[in-house]
Amino acid sequence: MVSKKYFAFVSAFFVMFTVFSQETAESPVQEETEETNELKQPFSWSSAGDVLKYEIIIDRFDEKTNDFLPYYFHETTEEESEACLIYINPILPPGEYRSTIKVYNILGLLEEDFTSQDEFIVRRAYRPEVRSVSYPLYMRSTIYLDDLDNNGIIEVDGRNLFMPDETGKSLTFTDYALKNGRRSVKADKILSHSENNRKITFQFDMKTLPVGEYFLIATDASGLHSEENNSSKFTVKFKKWLDIDIEGGYTFPVILHDNTIKYYLETNKFPLSAQGKLSVMPFKYHWGYVGLGLRGTYSHASADFGTYSIDGNIIQAHALLIYQKPVLRRRVILELHGGPGVTYFNNFMFHFPNNIDSLALNTLSTSLIGGLAAQIYINKRLYTEVSADYIYTLNKDITMGTLQPSLGAGWQF
16 A cells, blocks of 8 residues: 555545535435535645646556556646646545646746655545533533542544544544643543444543543544534533541551660550541542641550559651542542651559559650551442551650551541
8 A cells, every 4th residue: 555645735625514404414314425515625736936837637546456547637727827726626536646746837848857746645524513422321421530430431422423543544534532722632442333423432541631621522534523512511520629538447556666665665566556547638630639637546555564564655646748549440549648746655654562653754756657558448438448657756865666557447528
């Protein structure tokens, strides 16, 4: 097959629609053929200066002979030579062509150095029409990024909705895109297409669709495209602009460095512990959610050495900056969080026989937290959360680093 160059002045038809009765306009035969259109086909070229005439020779590619065969010949008039423009009549049907333009000077002699030859394709022009764009699960023109059932499927109804050109050789095809200003997003897959070219179903990657109002634009091979109107409008947004998550559960702190507490308690683990977290996520985008939160943990520390015992509480609270990334159609949310806070060593005391107690140690220290979490949704509201945090606590006597794996359950409001 020959290589192809596309000429803008040839590959598009200038279409002027005639007026028909309602019965004719709705006829399946009429709407899919060029008989409903009055076609005007211009052919132009670059001027070679003062010339007597041009010879326009157009050959059409024949698949049987695998060669170009003569199809059209024209000698220009004085007016056409000056304008470097002719209107081909009868029009060239869809196909592959080769044009040869010969130049004759004012003496009537052929200027071979000015002879030019190019190849082009004429495609059939159908103006696409989009009558509705909908999310078929709910039959509406809105899709919610935070809907657990969201599968990115969009159904389009209209006329002249042909399949896209996947081979680069189709003479009749339609390209599709959701457009929003300068942004244009094409579908990942075509799931179905009707034989009468009135319905086509796409699946989009919702990670590539920011929140906003879009128009489904269908463009045919000649550049004719559907209109931007209410029928072609499609909205991508979040069902809720704000997520509030409350979670609580068990945590198991382990001191990784600083042996101060281990020296007195002979352990660096605190199994009697609990944790809770509040997350507020007001900034939601297709690339993730951003918000703020609070996290608190409580651990009871104790040790019994027979002749005396030690106990106390470790209370920690931190403000969080949170980033969340929904995956697996939002059934799982991955989270990265961190922020400053405080660690409170509360009521640490030595207990001796005969109800003799030491003075209580109560001290408040600065600390920082950083961690990862994964929320696994059981339904649209209820979820379980697995997380791991590292908390660094600093005061004049202790520099303590703690690892806190946690497991809990939560509810989204």
